[in-house]
Amino acid sequence: MKLFLSVDMEGISGIVDTSYINPDSGMNYARGRQFMTEDANAVIEAALEWGATEIVVADSHNTMNNILWESLHPEAKLLAGSPRDYSMMQGLDQSFDAAFFIGYHTRQGVPGVLSHTMSGVVRNMYINGQVVGEFGFNAVYAGMYGVPVCLVSGDDLIAKEAKQLIPEISTAIVKTAVSRTSALCLSRDEATAELKRQTKRALSRVAQVKPVEFAQPLELSIEFSHTGQAEMAGIVPGARYDAEKGIVSYTPQDQHDLYKTMRAMINLASGAEFF
Ligand SMILES: [Zn+2]
Structure with a gap:
């Protein structure tokens, strides 16, 4: 075990x-x-x-x-x-x-001790449209x-x-x-x-307990706190930025691509100035 x-x-x-x-x-x-x-x-x-x-x-x-x-x-x-x-x-x-x-x-955005998702830049994160x-x-x-x-x-x-x-x-x-x-x-x-x-x-x-299974290919979407962050995250090759919704989406190849792209987007977004 x-x-x-x-x-x-x-x-x-x-x-x-x-x-x-x-x-x-x-x-x-x-x-x-x-x-x-x-x-x-x-x-x-x-x-x-x-x-x-x-x-x-x-x-x-x-x-x-x-x-x-x-x-x-x-x-x-x-x-x-x-x-x-x-x-x-x-x-x-x-x-x-x-x-x-x-x-x-x-x-992020719901009650609970020290609630957040990864970092302060993320307002909501979704996989296949389901908030996570x-x-x-x-x-x-x-x-x-x-x-x-x-x-x-x-x-x-x-x-x-x-x-x-x-x-x-x-x-x-x-x-x-x-x-x-x-x-x-x-x-x-x-x-x-x-x-x-x-x-x-x-x-x-x-x-x-069943391992969590989502339909493939996955879609990762991140809604950021402000548009400057979303624009930076949108630089990731293959990412799609929906300016209307303020959401950046990406279709990962596998679990490696999923985790690394999420990190890349958040790190890029963290560099965007608010004021
Ligand atoms: Zn922590």
């Missing part, structure tokens, strides 16, 4: 606002890294107890250098640092039996390798978002969203226990 963990930060136990997740300015960032490592360890411990034999952890937040390597469970391997062609999903391939998305958050956040996008990518996403952890609202796409997914809800920067958090001990419980549930139900 080979398990892939993509670990983001916004949905980690005890984290409620940006002071926990910004390496440069966050007065709680050192604590946030600790909490993130503890959540990952809870999942790893339970997975090993259940019988997982190989676990790869992809640090998936910001510069992807957040998890405390020296404190991570010794039986897991850590993929750290950036850039990476496949960002939050780097390292995943068809050899994995399941993927878990730990510390995830809701998409980071959870959905990464689940589609995993699905193209035939790998099911069997567990998500975070607040109550990402659990809901995840179930809309994957009804059979297990959810570890470690906090209840009160606003975008406020949550009612389980204690450390209760959050750890819930992560362990749901990890074992998810692993015992891998066969019941």
Whole structure:
């Protein structure tokens, strides 16, 4: 049993606002890294107890250098640092039996702790016309390798978002969203226990979770915050910019093309000045 963990930060136990997740300015960032490592360890411990034999952890937040390597469970391997062609999903391939998305958050424009989609430039992202956040996008990518996403952890609202796409997914809800920067958090001990419980549930139900499958060829569409960003993203060869709708679309050849083009568009768009 080979398990892939993509670990983001916004949905980690005890984290409620940006002071926990910004390496440069966050007065709680050192604590946030600790909490993130503890959540990952809870999942790893339970997975090993259940019988997982190989676990790869992809640090998936910001510069992807957040998890405390020296404190991570010794039986897991850590993929750290950036850039990476496949960002939050780097390292995943068809050899994995399941993927878990730990510390995830809701998409841009909807309620949930620290909701956003990839970066501040994205207003909405779609695959085949269906709106997706980071959870959905990464689940589609995993699905193209035939790998099911069997567990998500975070607040109550990402659990809901995840179930809309994957009804059979297990959810570890470690906090209840009160606003975008406020949550009612389980204690450390209760959050750890819930992560362990749901990890074992998810692993015992891998066969019941179907990999996400969308009709091919896929269409990736991104609606940007302002037209300057959309115009920059439209530079990507093969991209189609609908100025009326402010949406840039692209038909990827495969999962590699899908992830890299999404990153290229967002990186180009990030260079556009607002004022
Ligand atoms: Zn993040």
